[in-house]
Amino acid sequence: MNSILVAAFIAALLVPWVFAVIIILIASRLRRDPSKRRQDFLTAMGLTVLMGVTTVLNMWMAKHIPHTIDARLWHWNEALHVDPLALIYFMEAHAKLWDFMQVVYYSLPIVMAVAWVKEQNSTLRRAVAVVGVGGWIFSAIFPVVGPHWYLDGYNVTMRHCIPAVEWTWALQLALNARSLLRVPLWIYAGVFPVASILIGEQYLVDLIAAVPYTLAVLWLTLRWPDLVARFRPAVVAAKTAAETGVN
Numbered sequence: 001m002n003s004i005l006v007a008a009f010i011a012a013l014l015v016p017w018v019f020a021v022i023i024i025l026i027a028s029r030l031r032r033d034p035s036k037r038r039q040d041f042l043t044a045m046g047l048t049v050l051m052g053v054t055t056v057l058n059m060w061m062a063k064h065i066p067h068t069i070d071a072r073l074w075h076w077n078e079a080l081h082v083d084p085l086a087l088i089y090f091m092e093a094h095a096k097l098w099d100f101m102q103v104v105y106y107s108l109p110i111v112m113a114v115a116w117v118k119e120q121n122s123t124l125r126r127a128v129a130v131v132g133v134g135g136w137i138f139s140a141i142f143p144v145v146g147p148h149w150y151l152d153g154y155n156v157t158m159r160h161c162i163p164a165v166e167w168t169w170a171l172q173l174a175l176n177a178r179s180l181l182r183v184p185l186w187i188y189a190g191v192f193p194v195a196s197i198l199i200g201e202q203y204l205v206d207l208i209a210a211v212p213y214t215l216a217v218l219w220l221t222l223r224w225p226d227l228v229a230r231f232r233p234a235v236v237a238a239k240t241a242a243e244t245g246v247n
Helices: 003-030 034-064 070-079 084-092 095-106 108-119 122-141 147-152 165-176 182-198 204-229 233-244
Strands: none
Touching: 003 034, 003 108, 034 108, 034 122, 070 084, 070 147, 070 204, 084 095, 084 147, 084 182, 095 182, 108 122, 108 165, 108 182, 122 165, 122 204, 165 182, 165 204, 182 204
């Protein structure tokens, strides 16, 4: 792929994330509480940095580590009686289903933005960041592009498969939801892996690996304030004084 095609390709993948940032910034302008507006701005900038760094790292890995282990995962998928090639042919024969599943898959950033705007859940924000940073590490250790991209011969795309980073994000949305969004977010999290398999973005092995990864991230993000406080004695002392009623 020449540089112009690569730039256009990456730009297309980032479009949903750009819309997500715009949604958060628009919501921020509509809020009256300055502190909430500040949190919106920080979240929007955080998403921008997250996707910017992810894109740069993926480009760097595609250039310096062009090989992937897709062939091995493809074989493992077949061993689990899920043939990626058969699924791709099936979806190409059902255009409307293909379009719907693509909307489900690529709308994840928009769903994330809506969940943040509705709840301003700081735990969810930490979870999104941790999943993303962990995804960089795992994508370097296990370079995988996904069955559809592998079949088409692309290596310049998001390496996001082991574990399935996007599904982990979708699960974090549902697990951390505190409002009436909980039910639709769980429905979305349930449909998402089906979409990712059908459109060839993930292997079944990726989704299996995402389950313990999701639980580990949830444990870490829920206990993050306490873990940080252990390294800040003044915070611990203030918390202890508040609990005991000592001035």
